[in-house]
Amino acid sequence: MxxxxxxxxxxxxxxxxxxxxxxxxxxxxxxxxxxxxxxxxxxxxxxxxxxxxxxxxxxxxxxxxxxxxxxxxxxxxxxxxxxxxxxxxxxxxxxxxxxxxxxxxxxxxxxxxxxxxxxxxxxxxxxxxxxxxxNPLLQVGYQIAEVLLYHSPGLLASRRLSRSRAKKEDTKALVKILNENGPNEKFREYLKEKNIMGLEDQILAIWRRKDLHDLKKEQMIEKLCCEPINSFAKNYLETIEKENKLPNFSKIPIFGRIVKRELIKEGYKKASEFLGLLGIPNSDKMVYMxxxxxxxxxxxxxxxxxxxxxxxxxxxxxxxxxxxxxxxxxxxxxxxxxxxxxxxxxxxxxxxxxxxxxxxxxxxAIMYAGQVVEVGNKDAIFDQPKHPYTQMLMEAIPTIEAHELKGIKGEVPDMRNPPKGCMFRDRCPYAMPICAEKRPDLIKVGEDHYVSCFLYEGGKS
Amino acid sequence: MLLFIPTLLGLTVIVFVLIHIGGTNKLLAMYLSPRLTGAARQQIIAELDQKFHFNDPIYIQYFYWLAQIFQGNWGITNTPIFSGPVTQAIELFFPNTLMLTIFAAILIWLISIPLGVHTAVNRDKPSDNVIRVGSLTFYAMPWYLIGIILIIIFAVWLKILPINGTVNPSLVADLSWYHNGISYPTHILLIDALIHGNLVVAGNAFLHLIMPSVTLALGVMAALVRLMRGTMLETLDQDFVNFARAKGVPEKVVINLHAKNNALLPVITNFGYLVAGLLGGVVVIEDVFSYPGIGMWLTDAMINNDMGGIMGGTLLFGIILVVTSLALDLIYAKIDPRIRY
CATH class of the missing domain: 3.40.50.300 (P-loop containing nucleotide triphosphate hydrolases)
Incomplete structure (x- = not known):
């Protein structure tokens, strides 16, 4: 409660x-x-x-x-x-x-x-x-990387830069920390100290994989270092890392493409890691499909x-x-x-x-004719449906046991000319005169359970 | 993709049949100069008989004829502007036409694709209506009319562009690589001038190219603009475009990368055939601007009932169309990853 x-x-x-x-x-x-x-x-x-x-x-x-x-x-x-x-x-x-x-x-x-x-x-x-x-013309990796490219280019830049900043002994030390007590504060502090925060998600993505032997994982983590980078790329990636947005010069047609290429390449890597975390096999090949x-x-x-x-x-x-x-x-x-x-x-x-x-x-939430007619916790909706429409919907669910399926008679009103009062009036077995005059509001009928029907208007006070 | 070989053979069959509808005389007309008389004529006919086997059944003759075609023996042409082998006429006149068409094709592509995208994105706005009505107006006009209007405006009133020909004759009067209106080695004046480093002539040749190619472009642009607009509107409604927006990709990238590239696929096919068609359409344009291309020679051939010229032209345009569709297939496979051969 x-x-x-x-x-x-x-x-x-x-x-x-x-x-x-x-x-x-x-x-x-x-x-x-x-x-x-x-x-x-x-x-x-x-x-x-x-x-x-x-x-x-x-x-x-x-x-x-x-x-x-x-x-x-x-x-x-x-x-x-x-x-x-x-x-x-x-x-x-x-x-x-x-x-x-x-x-x-x-x-x-x-x-x-x-x-x-x-x-x-x-x-x-x-x-x-x-x-x-x-998009049928683009590789799926690109389509995933695109989200990162426009929202967190800083992350991509930092991943790439961290791999070039990290030294062999850094990754070895990180593997050691992980082996001793998992990805804890000490692990993060080490990354921060060496200014290689971009390695965090890369290492953890490998660490959390279930399909590899620990030795293989360690090898892979140790390889995340000493990647050479040319000074031109390093320059603009550092700007991007600092500001976490694409620099203005990336809008220049051909030049911008060179800048983006490096980030997108990194995005492919991140995409493949993420797909791996979702349990998709061969994710490193799939991103190129x-x-x-x-x-x-x-x-x-x-x-x-x-x-x-x-x-x-x-x-x-x-x-x-x-x-x-x-x-x-x-x-x-x-x-x-x-x-x-x-x-x-x-x-x-x-x-x-x-x-x-x-x-x-x-x-x-149950919707009918462009309105929410009932909303509540799952159990409340399934166990005590209040709105006549919800009640009739529940009876229309097919089950394994043979029971007579009751459809809901009538049709949804023509939405070009919706009726003045309650939209469900024409199909409702409990329709009252007031239903034709105005639309019911959502009223509370239970713990976090609201319904829009005049049947329950009395319980409002 | 290898279908282009049977298509080419089919083309030669049709050309062969067309020649033989008129009997062997028509074939002779293609290979025999009408100026020859007497014994010399008889001797040539005997030589031709050895090559073409006139007494064999017609389907055997076809293969002998085909062998000659493959060896580059396309007959001779006799027109006021050129007389000699057909292949040589093509070699001299076709490069100019090709230059004109390629230039026009680039113009068409550069103008109509952005316009099509613009009209689709700004649908029902004034600029959309103006572009659509404008391009359709040009589409409805015959080419020679557009050409003459342009001549009146730019050559007669404004006097900024030359009326006709490929170059101002006084500029090329004593150049070593230019004789009798033909430049060497590629026979395309603009390129030859660049090869020889003569920028004045190149600039002048470029000016001469502008009006004919703009005329060509204006005449067919509407087809491509409307097609691009239609496919673009269709693509903009697609789920993947909305998904790209849902990813937070800037609208400019959504339009130029996601929507445009997909909308281009059907447009490319049409563009290819349009350009192949332009090669035939230049016949009129070259006449209006007295541009020495293949159109001028072929109109001459038609007026003079010159079998060699007419059949050579038919075969050439057929081959161009087949080659274009082959090139389109290759381009398509390059662009659309769903297509593999």
């Missing part, structure tokens, strides 16, 4: 408040999100469930700022670590008489520029379809690695397993669970498959 209290008191990383998003299409305004309220807390896995077209993916993409040019932010806000990046879009919508996608695109460009600083660093995303998420040489499961692992390599605070997983077959699906879920243990990130797991959500999530 106490720990629950503690958990809910933690500041949310992302807070979505009354968020409205409309798509302007040729056939009318499609109201995709109609007042979403949600928060994602530190270290939790929030599952988002709902049928197709209820706005799950739109919400995920809106948090990332990856919305198309015809999407208008009508109202509300999304706070990422307290900052509302989509505000310019809302301001544009509020101040314009007629919404124009081309004008919206201008504002979107600015939002994109701002957000590209946090994407891949604070928040990142895994898409549904691993077959189309990777192209996406078409990999299977769907392997590609999804690469995509997940790309999203995770910078240890972002929040990872949005948009149906990461839906396009994979069941055995691969299980492996990917296992991988995500492991990552949850080792990297302290929050996850937003979008899925239409409730059994998958039951497997991974801490809290679950």
């Amino acid at each position: 106490e720990s629950d209290q503690l958990k809910s008191n933690l500041a949310p990383i992302v807070k979505v408040e009354n968020f409205h998003l409309h798509y302007y299409t040729r056939r009318g305004v499609y109201k995709a999100l109609n007042g979403v309220n949600l928060e994602i807390r530190k270290g939790e896995v929030l599952g988002i469930a709902g049928e197709s077209g209820c706005g799950k993916s739109t919400l995920g993409r809106a948090i990332m700022g990856l919305i198309p040019r015809n999407a208008a932010v009508v109202d509300g806000r999304i706070l990422i670590n307290g900052r509302d990046y989509l505000k310019p879009l809302k301001d544009y919508y509020k101040n314009t008489k007629k919404f124009k996608p081309s004008k919206n695109a201008d504002v979107l460009k600015k939002v994109n520029n701002e957000m590209s600083k946090i994407r891949g660093q604070e928040i990142s995303m895994v898409f549904q379809e691993p077959m189309t998420t990777l 192209y996406p078409h040489e990999l299977s769907g499961g392997q590609r999804q692992r690469i995509v997940i690695a790309t999203a995770m390599i910078n240890s972002p605070q929040l990872v949005i997983l948009d149906e990461p397993t839906s396009a994979l077959d069941v055995t691969i699906q299980a492996q990917i879920l296992e991988l995500i669970k492991e990552l949850k243990e080792s990297i302290n990130s929050s996850y937003m797991f979008i899925s239409h498959d409730l059994s998958v959500l039951a497997e991974v999530s801490d809290r679950i």
Whole structure:
């Protein structure tokens, strides 16, 4: 109980408040999100469930700022670590008489520029379809290294420089420290003293490998030294290491490519280490492969690695397993669970498959017609679903034992002309007159359990 | 990829059939100067009979003919601007055309790819509309019209570019490597002038190249701009582009590395065939600018019903097209890692 209290008191990383998003299409305004309220807390896995077209993916993409040019932010806000990046879009919508996608695109460009600083660093995303998420013309190593290149070039530079600074006796001493008492404070102090901090993750990546004999590992660690470097490269790498950003001269076409090449080469190494940590065999060869040489499961692992390599605070997983077959699906879920243990990130797991959500999530939010209708702890949602829609969803889950599957009668309302009151009214067995008049708010029905339905309005006081 | 060999053979079959539709006389016309008469003519015909075996069945004759083609015996041409072996005419006139086409191709590539990317990225904005309408206007105009408009503007009104030819004749009047409008050793004036270190002539030759190649480029640019815009718009919607954005890669890199390179794949194919097509299209341009290329010789050949010239041209353009598609295959394999031969 106490720990629950503690958990809910933690500041949310992302807070979505009354968020409205409309798509302007040729056939009318499609109201995709109609007042979403949600928060994602530190270290939790929030599952988002709902049928197709209820706005799950739109919400995920809106948090990332990856919305198309015809999407208008009508109202509300999304706070990422307290900052509302989509505000310019809302301001544009509020101040314009007629919404124009081309004008919206201008504002979107600015939002994109701002957000590209946090994407891949604070928040990142895994898409549904691993077959189309990777660029077919680039080696997967490059695609992973790219994240590091634009967010932590300092790390890459420091890794490269440390290998040239370190001497044979340094690495030998480090192996000795590791053998005696593992990667502790003394280990770090030694690295700091010799100014070879960039070696830390390289050594630990080898040290933590399970597929090698200790002797082999020691040999590999001892080899991480005395790498020659030309003075020109040394010069600019030192600048990059100090400032942790790409220098201005890297924008000069051909010259910039030479600068980046050294960093990208290092990025390949880091990528292969990271893939190794994820338990992917032959990772040192895999980084030189192209996406078409990999299977769907392997590609999804690469995509997940790309999203995770910078240890972002929040990872949005948009149906990461839906396009994979069941055995691969299980492996990917296992991988995500492991990552949850080792990297302290929050996850937003979008899925239409409730059994998958039951497997991974801490809290679950149920969405219907662009709104969150119920949100609560996983157990509360599965054991005591409150909203009629949630209740009917639970009855529609197929199980091994034969039971009569009850579908939900009726259809999602036409989102171009959503009904005035509760969106679920037409399909709800408990519909009351008040449901036709106004929309219900989210009200508390239990410990950290909220539902938007007039059935529970009485319990509010 | 090796399919280009049967394609080439197929091409020769068609050319051979075209020649023989008119009977053996047409073949003779390709190898026999009409000025010859009497005994000399009979003697040459007897020699040709030894080479081509006129009395054998036609499918046997094809192989004898093919053997001659491979040996470089493409017949003779008799036109006011040149008379002599077809291969020699090609050697003299084709380099100029090639230079013009390559120059135009570079212009087309350098102009239309950035424009296509720009229009896709700035979709529906004024600049997009202006570029699209502008390029389509040129596309709708016949080449000679564009050429004449350019001549009026830049040569007649502004007087900054020369009207016709490859070089100002007074500059080359007493050069050792230039006779009768033909330069040596490569027959491309611009390159020859650079080889001989004569920068004045090279500059002048370059000025003469500008208008014809700009005309060529303007005429076909719209096709490439629109294609690039279309594929770019399609690619910008792809998942991997969004994923690149989700990684926090700056928008400029997303567009120029991730989106553009993928959008270029179909454009490259079209560009290759467009350039191969340009080699045929220069016939008109060379006439407008009196540029001594293969087009000028071939128009002459057509007007004078010169079999050697017409068939030599057909064979040459066919070979160019086949070679282009071979080159495209190779380039494609280089760019797209999914393609292996």
